[in-house]
Amino acid sequence: xxxxxxxxxxxxxxxxxxxxxxxxxxxxxxxxxxxxxxxxxxxxxxxxxxxxxxxxxxxxxxxxxxxxxxxxxxxxxxxxxxxxxxxxxxxxxxxxxxxxxxxxxxxxxxxxxxxxxxxxxxxxxxxxxxxxxxxxxxxxxxxxxxxxxxxxxxxxxxxxxxxxxxxxxxxxxxxxxxxxxxxxxxxxxxxxxxxxxxxxxxxxxxxxxxxxxxxxxxxxxxxxxxxxxxxxxxxxxxxxxxxxxxxxxxxxxxxxxxxxxxxxxxxxxxxxxxxxxxxxxxxxxxxxxxxxxxxxxxxxxxxxxxxxxxxxxxxxxxxxxxxxxxx
Amino acid sequence: xxxxxxxxxxxxxxxxxxxxxxxxxxxxxxxxxxxxxxxxxxxxxxxxxxxxxxxxxxxxxxxxxxxxxxxxxxxxxxxxxxxxxxxxxxxxxxxxxxxxxxxxxxxxxxxxxxxxxxxxxxxxxxxxxxxxxxxxxxxxxxxxxxxxxxxxxxxxxxxxxxxxxxxxxxxxxxxxxxxxxxxxxxxxxxxxxxxxxxxxxxxxxxxxxxxxxxxxxxxxxxxxxxxxxxxxxxxxxxxxxxxxxxxxxxxxxxxxxxxxxxxxxxxxxxxxxxxxxxxxxxxxxxxxxxxxxxxxxx
Amino acid sequence: xxxxxxxxxxxxxxxxxxxxxxxxxxxxxxxxxxxxxxxxxxxxxxxxxxxxxxxxxxxxxxxxxxxxxxxxxxxxxxxxxxxxxxxxxxxxxxxxxxxxxxxxxxxxxxxxxxxxxxxxxxxxxxxxxxxxxxxxxxxxxxxxxxxxxxxxxxxxxxxxxxxxxxxxxxxxxxxxxxxxxxxxxxxxxxxxxxxxxxxxxxxxxxxxxxxxxxxxxxxxxxxxxxxxxxxxxxxxxxxxxxxxxxxxxxxxxxxxxxxxxxxxxxxxxxxxxx
Numbered sequence: 001x002x003x004x005x006x007x008x009x010x011x012x013x014x015x016x017x018x019x020x021x022x023x024x025x026x027x028x029x030x031x032x033x034x035x036x037x038x039x040x041x042x043x044x045x046x047x048x049x050x051x052x053x054x055x056x057x058x059x060x061x062x063x064x065x066x067x068x069x070x071x072x073x074x075x076x077x078x079x080x081x082x083x084x085x086x087x088x089x090x091x092x093x094x095x096x097x098x099x100x101x102x103x104x105x106x107x108x109x110x111x112x113x114x115x116x117x118x119x120x121x122x123x124x125x126x127x128x129x130x131x132x133x134x135x136x137x138x139x140x141x142x143x144x145x146x147x148x149x150x151x152x153x154x155x156x157x158x159x160x161x162x163x164x165x166x167x168x169x170x171x172x173x174x175x176x177x178x179x180x181x182x183x184x185x186x187x188x189x190x191x192x193x194x195x196x197x198x199x200x201x202x203x204x205x206x207x208x209x210x211x212x213x214x215x216x217x218x219x220x221x222x223x224x225x226x227x228x229x230x231x232x233x234x235x236x237x238x239x240x241x242x243x244x245x246x247x248x249x250x251x252x253x254x255x256x257x258x259x260x261x262x263x264x265x266x267x268x269x270x271x272x273x274x275x276x277x278x279x280x281x282x283x284x285x286x287x288x289x290x291x292x293x294x295x296x297x298x299x300x301x302x303x304x305x306x307x308x309x310x311x312x313x314x315x316x317x318x319x320x321x322x323x324x325x326x327x
Numbered sequence: 328x329x330x331x332x333x334x335x336x337x338x339x340x341x342x343x344x345x346x347x348x349x350x351x352x353x354x355x356x357x358x359x360x361x362x363x364x365x366x367x368x369x370x371x372x373x374x375x376x377x378x379x380x381x382x383x384x385x386x387x388x389x390x391x392x393x394x395x396x397x398x399x400x401x402x403x404x405x406x407x408x409x410x411x412x413x414x415x416x417x418x419x420x421x422x423x424x425x426x427x428x429x430x431x432x433x434x435x436x437x438x439x440x441x442x443x444x445x446x447x448x449x450x451x452x453x454x455x456x457x458x459x460x461x462x463x464x465x466x467x468x469x470x471x472x473x474x475x476x477x478x479x480x481x482x483x484x485x486x487x488x489x490x491x492x493x494x495x496x497x498x499x500x501x502x503x504x505x506x507x508x509x510x511x512x513x514x515x516x517x518x519x520x521x522x523x524x525x526x527x528x529x530x531x532x533x534x535x536x537x538x539x540x541x542x543x544x545x546x547x548x549x550x551x552x553x554x555x556x557x558x559x560x561x562x563x564x565x566x567x568x569x570x571x572x573x574x575x576x577x578x579x580x581x582x583x584x585x586x587x588x589x590x591x592x593x594x595x596x597x598x599x600x601x602x603x604x605x606x607x608x609x610x611x612x613x614x615x616x617x618x619x620x621x622x623x624x625x
Numbered sequence: 626x627x628x629x630x631x632x633x634x635x636x637x638x639x640x641x642x643x644x645x646x647x648x649x650x651x652x653x654x655x656x657x658x659x660x661x662x663x664x665x666x667x668x669x670x671x672x673x674x675x676x677x678x679x680x681x682x683x684x685x686x687x688x689x690x691x692x693x694x695x696x697x698x699x700x701x702x703x704x705x706x707x708x709x710x711x712x713x714x715x716x717x718x719x720x721x722x723x724x725x726x727x728x729x730x731x732x733x734x735x736x737x738x739x740x741x742x743x744x745x746x747x748x749x750x751x752x753x754x755x756x757x758x759x760x761x762x763x764x765x766x767x768x769x770x771x772x773x774x775x776x777x778x779x780x781x782x783x784x785x786x787x788x789x790x791x792x793x794x795x796x797x798x799x800x801x802x803x804x805x806x807x808x809x810x811x812x813x814x815x816x817x818x819x820x821x822x823x824x825x826x827x828x829x830x831x832x833x834x835x836x837x838x839x840x841x842x843x844x845x846x847x848x849x850x851x852x853x854x855x856x857x858x859x860x861x862x863x864x865x866x867x868x869x870x871x872x873x874x875x876x877x878x879x880x881x882x883x884x885x886x887x888x889x890x891x892x893x894x895x896x897x898x899x
Contacts (some may be wrong), residue, residue, distance in 0.1 A: 041820035042791075057701055185679040185847065189891035211820065214893035255825040258894035259877060267829045270822045272790070287734040314867065455758075501811045510736035514801060518750035519723035532740035 001072055003205045004030040004053070004173060009066030011048055011057070021276045022048045024229040026066075030222075032172070033203035035196075037220030037237075039148075039213050039252070040090070043273060045229040048210045049179045051083040053207060054093050055083040071172065089119040092166035094159075094195075096178040101162050102150040108161045109136075109146030117317050135164045138198055156187035160194060167198065173205040180215060192218055213256055225249045228274050228284040235310030245304075245312045245320045249289040283315050291319060340613045360416050360595075367413035377407050379414035379567045390579070392587050400587045402581045408572075411418035412591050415569040418598055422484055422553045422568075422618035429488035434495025435531075435538045441496065443505025443526055453500070456493035461525035465555060470487040482564040483556060487549045495541045502534045536614055543607035547600045554596050569596050594623025635669040636809060636841050637693060642666050642702035644688050655796070662688040664865040665702065670809075675842040677856035677873065679849050679888070686845045686864040690811040693727045693843065695719070722756045727802040731814040733794035736811070737786040741772070744782040747800045765804060766815060772837075773800045774830060792823035799830065806838055813845045828855055842899060849892055853877055861885045 011023040016040040023045040032034050032150060038046040051057045052068065055078060068075040070091065078086065081256045087093075095101050103111055109132065116131060123131070136143045150158060159179065166174055178194060180188040187249040196219050201204045210216050216223060223240040224234040225248065244250050253265040274284045285300045299315035306312060312320045371378040376385075382515075384397070387405035394400065400511045435581050441452040444488040468486060472478060478486075506512060556562050557570025558577070569592035576582055576589050644663040645868050662875065663685045670676045680686040692704060697710060703710050706722065723867050727750075730736040737746055744766055751762045770778035773796040786794055793869050795815060802810055816824035832855065846852050853873045860870040862868045863885065869882040880886045 041822065079860050185849075185891050185893070186681065188886065188893070213821075214894060214895060217895055218890070218893060253821060255822045257821070257848065258827070259850050259852050259853065259889065259892050260894045265825065268822050367765060510730035510732060511738040513696055513751075514728065514730060514736055514798070515738075515749060516696065517726070517728045518801070518805070519720045520749065520753045524753065528741075529738050533738075614788055 002270060003034075003071060004207075005030045005067075005069040006049075007067045009049075009052070009068060010064040010120050011045075011052055012062050012064050015059075019276050021064075022061075023052070024276075026231055028224060028231070028234065029104055030173070030205050030207065032205060033199075033219040034222060035199055036058075036207060036222040036224065037208045037210065037216035038224050038226055039216045040226030041211055043227040044226075046211075046226050047177055050093070050175050050207065050209050053175050054171075055080075056093075060233065061324040068073040072314060074264055078322075085119075088115065088170055088171070089169045090132060091173045091175065092169070092171040093176065094162055094166050094176040094179045096181050101165070102158060107149055108146050108153065109148075112146075112165050113169055113217040114160070118167045131168075135167060138167065138201075139164045139194060147148065152189075155183055156190055159183060159187070159191050161313050163191075163194060163198065167202065167204075170202070171204060171205065174199070175207045175209070177209045179208075179212070181210070181212075185323050186278070188215070192294075195219060214258055215239070216316055220322045225252065229276055230284060230313060232285065232310070232313045235306070239310040243323060245306055245310070245323060246314055251288075251290065291316070295319075333359075336602075340555070343418045343613050344609050347609040347612055349352070349605045350612075353549075353602045353605030353609060356598055357606065358418075363413045363416040364420050367410070370381050370410050370413055373561045377410045379406065380409040380565070382406055382410065389583055390585050392586060397563070400585070401590060402575060402588060403573075403581065408588055408591065411572055412569075412595060414567045414590060415518050415572060415595060416599070417568060418568040419550050419553070419595075422480065422487075423550040423603070425550035426484045426487040426491070429484070430491040430545050430549075431495055431538050431542045433488065434492035434541070435499050435534065437492065438496035438499025439503050439530055439534065442500035443507060443522070443530065449500075452496070456496050459490060460493040462490065462553040465552065467554055467561065469553065469561065472556065475543070476563055477561055478556070479504055480553075481566075481568050483553055483563070484549075487552050491548060494532055495538065497547070498536060498541060499534050502537055503530055503611050506530050523608055540607060540610045540614055543603050545608060547601045550603075552597065569593075606620075633708075634671055635670045636668040636707060637843070638705040639666055639689075639692075640703050640705070642668075642692065642699045642704060643699045644685070644692060644697065646802075647783075661865050663692075664763065666862075666865070666867050668845060668860060668867060670841060671858075673831075673839055673841055674791075675844055675855055675856040677852035678843060678845045679847065679852045679859055679863055680862035681847055681851075683864075686847075686862050689862070690728065690813045690843065691843050693809075693811055694726055695722070696728075698757075708788045720754070724750070724805045725807050726809045726811070727805065727807040728779050729795075729798055729802050729810065729812040729815045733791050733798055734786075734818070736798050738753055739786055739807040741785075742777075742782065743784050743786075743789075743797055745868040746786075747804055748798060750801060750805045756805065766800075769800045769804045770797075771835070772803070773797075774826075775800070775838075790848045791819050792827065795827060796830070799827075799834070803834055807840065809841045809843070811845065815844075816845065816851070817847070823836065824851075829857070832865055847890055849877070850894075861888065 006026060006028050009023060009026045010021065012019045012021050026049065028036065038049060040046050040053060040242065048057070048061070049138045052063070055075065063076055075086070102108065111133060112134060116128060132146065133143050136146065141157060141160055141164070147154070152159060179190050181194065183191060192215060205221070206219050208216060217237055220235055223235060223237055224231045225240065225246065225250045233240060233244065240249060241253065244253055254306045255268050257265065268290070269288065271287045274287060281300045283289070283296065288298060296315050301313050301315040304312045304314060304317045304320045306320065314320050371382065373400040376382045384401060384407070387401050389472040391397070392399060392400045396410070397407050399412065402406055435468065437452055437456070442450040467490065481545065512525060515525055515529055537545065553562070553568065554570035557568050558573045560574055562568060562571050562574065573589070574594040581588055642663055642667050643661065643803045645659045647659055678686050678689060688697070692699055696716070698712060702877050703712060705711070706726065711722060747766045747769060748762055751757060751765060755763060756762070768779035770781055775781045775793065775796055789797065813830070816827050819827070828851070831842065834840065844852060844855050856873045858870065859873050860884065861876070863867050865885045869876060869880065869885050876885065877889060880889055
């Protein structure tokens with residue numbers, strides 16, 4: 001049984017102009033101890049997935065169909081009270097704005113203590129103290145800083161404290177939504193190592209969401225590339241980044257500036273993002289697709305298997321299997 | 328060129344506004360009072376007997392209750408209460424809106440100048456605002472009234488405006504402060520725009536909605552102040568108003584004898600101020616997008 | 626690039642520039658502590674180059690940009706533009722300076738006035754600098770909008786910022802910056818709020834504009850890879866000090882300062898996969 005299994009999930013937002021399909025028919029599985037990265041640009045629906053996994057969807061969001069199964073339990077049917085037993089204890093979240101996740105008038109140690117006690121009210125004093133030292137050790141904050149207030153911490157340390165808080169109850173799954181976006185590259189590097197190391201030692205499942213493909217590549221083993229609410233390519237990190245097949249994945253990789261790929265930069269011609277108000281079976285990327293040709297027209301995109309783990313959502317199976325498109 | 332944007336924005340805001348139960352109720356009550364105010368122009372034309380100030384029914388010597396010729400009854404000299412009530416609505420609107428308007432104009436200007444200039448100018452203007460803000464305005468009005476006798480209605484409007492701008496200027500100032508360092512203002516500075524241009528072209532359109540919101544709250548307080556003054560006998564004796572009506576009820580000793588005379592003006596004062604208050608609260612929701620349930624994240 | 630004499634080499638030069646901000650340490654203590662945003666920096670930007678200023682948040686890179694466009698004044702030191710010290714500029718001479726130096730801001734959602742149409746926004750510099758007649762201004766605005774890739778320019782005239790995407794807004798901001806055809810543009814993290822696929826298109830646009838108009842550009846960024854992609858020379862700034870200046874290639878290939886080396890080491894990339 002998978003730790004987390006999402007099956008044909010669609011989520012819409014009720015807006016004044018109608019229903020916006022933010023997440024459209026998404027399926028994925030996550031095993032115990034695995035890490036799965038969602039990468040895509042703003043508006044692709046990756047944050048919505050994170051929110052759905054935490055039961056924190058905004059009020060105007062509607063789950064249109066599909067299932068989220070966590071340890072065999074259907075999360076969609078949970079009531080708010082039932083969620084409270086899951087959130088924090090079994091599924092924890094690391095947010096982008098670490099500064100807002102900490103209470104400014106309470107020492108950091110106290111806040112983490114509180115997180116533990118909330119879910120384990122009958123924990124003994126010695127166990128609690130042990131657990132605290134263990135947690136601070138795990139995220140490399142000296143134990144003597146427990147009594148300090150959040151404003152006495154640096155940005156990176158705050159983010160590490162938030163990670164410690166997420167780990168407080170030994171969750172089976174951690175959801176990290178852009179955890180390093182607000183940080184400097186030097187701190188980002190530390191935090192990413194921290195997350196990766198913690199995830200590997202605790203064998204926790206990790207869902208990692210970011211707009212930055214290099215960041216996702218440095219943390220996750222499994223990758224899902226999203227475009228306009230759909231997963232367009234999924235596979236292992238090596239498969240997706242070393243031999244990307246979907247034209248959108250290629251566009252993303254070709255326009256990502258890093259010090260080791262400056263020679264492959266190609267400036268894409270991205271058109272307006274597609275209208276997610278309408279339900280369509282057609283390819284959403286067709287408008288901006290460098291490889292879109294007459295061969296595409298009249299066909300609907302479908303999942304094409306490149307390998308057992310590597311799948312691409314496209315309407316041109318020949319091009320995908322050949323591995324070289326026009327792009 | 329700005330019109331199109333304002334029209335579309337206004338329409339959008341209006342929709343949010345009117346879908347709000349508070350806003351809807353406020354608008355309906357306000358509508359009723361507006362009809363009353365407009366009607367006050369026509370009633371004396373039907374029969375001079377219905378003039379709220381001078382129209383005395385020759386058949387009536389004492390205050391009488393509701394009847395066919397006088398739907399709400401008459402006061403002790405035979406004047407029609409309904410006619411006075413309609414006239415009062417008109418006066419309430421005139422006093423409320425004009426006092427609010429003047430205080431908003433003064434408050435917005437001073438707030439923008441203080442916030443934008445900063446430093447000594449800011450400190451000076453805000454200290455004045457502080458001083459005026461802590462003055463008990465009703466007591467000041469009473470002292471002035473007892474010194475100069477009864478006021479003309481426009482002097483009351485003027486004094487309310489002078490006493491009530493500081494709160495507005497405080498809000499506008501803080502809004503200006505937050506706008507001052509916004510990149511679009513700085514971009515304008517980098518292009519070489521003058522301070523006057525920046526204030527009028529970039530800051531003012533962004534603070535006006537807030538000023539407008541405060542205006543509705545000011546209307547409420549202006550109407551109440553005018554009513555209180557009139558009731559206490561410092562109002563304009565040549566002008567019928569709800570407060571004045573209450574003063575007449577009391578002075579002629581009908582306080583507990585003529586509920587038909589006492590209740591309508593009291594009710595009207597409460598309802599109209601309530602309507603403006605509800606309007607303000609609803610507008611608050613239009614202006615503060617955080618209160619709106621709308622959201623989408625990537 | 627004209628490097629005739631070392632004296633004329635620089636369009637912009639900062640000499641020993643220090644910028645201090647006062648920050649009161651404790652609520653009741655009178656002594657105000659000074660925070661040095663820039664600590665006596667020297668910097669020269671050559672005619673016609675794209676100069677990169679790379680640093681992390683709080684390094685003083687944004688302050689440098691704001692000093693150059695005279696949104697702030699240095700505490701000590703002097704900035705020269707075309708050999709003229711700019712601290713003395715006032716009145717009409719300051720206004721003339723403002724027409725020669727422009728800035729592109731980081732956040733396209735904050736840098737456009739929501740109450741002004743695109744045409745009004747782009748036209749404002751022309752109006753305040755009294756450039757041209759109303760008719761020629763119109764023409765100029767349309768032309769500039771098309772230069773920045775908002776085609777056709779007329780279609781964007783009566784639109785408002787909220788009707789545009791982030792990338793389009795930043796193009797409008799670029800149009801506003803170049804409409805006066807300035808000699809020098811400060812671009813402060815112009816793409817950090819935008820998606821990578823949009824950012825790369827804007828980089829290309831900035832490169833084209835620099836070529837067409839022969840402008841000099843100061844490109845401020847936290848992203849070393851973006852700086853290398855865009856710039857001729859790069860300066861690395863850390864804690865108010867310029868730690869290293871070199872050509873873009875050399876600074877990446879042969880970094881000298883430990884901070885630069887560290888920065889290069891932590892740049893996200895595909896070293897894990899490739």
